[in-house]
Amino acid sequence: MSVKFTNHEIKYIALFETITSAMVKDCIIDDEHNKITFLVKKGDMGLAIGKNGSTIGKMQKSVDRSVEILEHSDDPGEFIKNLLSVADINSIEFGVDAKGNKIATLDVDSKSKRKAIGKNGQNIQRARQFAKRQFEISNIIIK
Known part of the structure; x- marks a missing residue:
């Protein structure tokens, strides 16, 4: 599935790739929380973060926003675990709902459900x- 980027997203992706040398697969701009989340190619996390976080720090200063970096994976299970790495995910099951949409159901450790959901639901919303x-998964359900 190919993602169509806005001019705003293209500008941030170009800047990020210039500063970090990491390849961006996707980008979500969250104006409400003054945050940009970049999805980088598998193996490019080190480049994106930099030694002691220097590269990501440079990026945050350049855009005057909080910057989050997540790692892509071609495996949907690993991908979702990367998206919600703050939580302890025991298992992921993929299925189809009554309307034929792909869904992922996560069995998350009870102590880390709040982390998976995030403040005001922003972690699960971003993951969705x-x-x-990236995978045409319509919903992620935490149980």
Whole structure:
């Protein structure tokens, strides 16, 4: 599935790739929380973060926003675990809902459900956006 980027996203992706030398697969701009989340190619996390976080720090200063970096994977299970790495995910099951949409159901450790959901649901919302854009997964359900 190919993602269509806005001019705004293209500008940030170009800047990020110039500063970090990491390849961006996707980008979500969250104006409400003044945050940009970049999805980088598998293996490019080190480049994106830099020694002691220097590269990501440079990026944050350049855009005057919080910057988050996540690693892509071609495996949807590993991909979702990367998106919600703050939580302890025991298992992931993929299925189809009554309307024929792909869904992922996560068995998350009870102590880390709050982390998976995030403040005001922003972690799970971001994960759902990336999963939809990258794998056409319509919903991620935490149980």
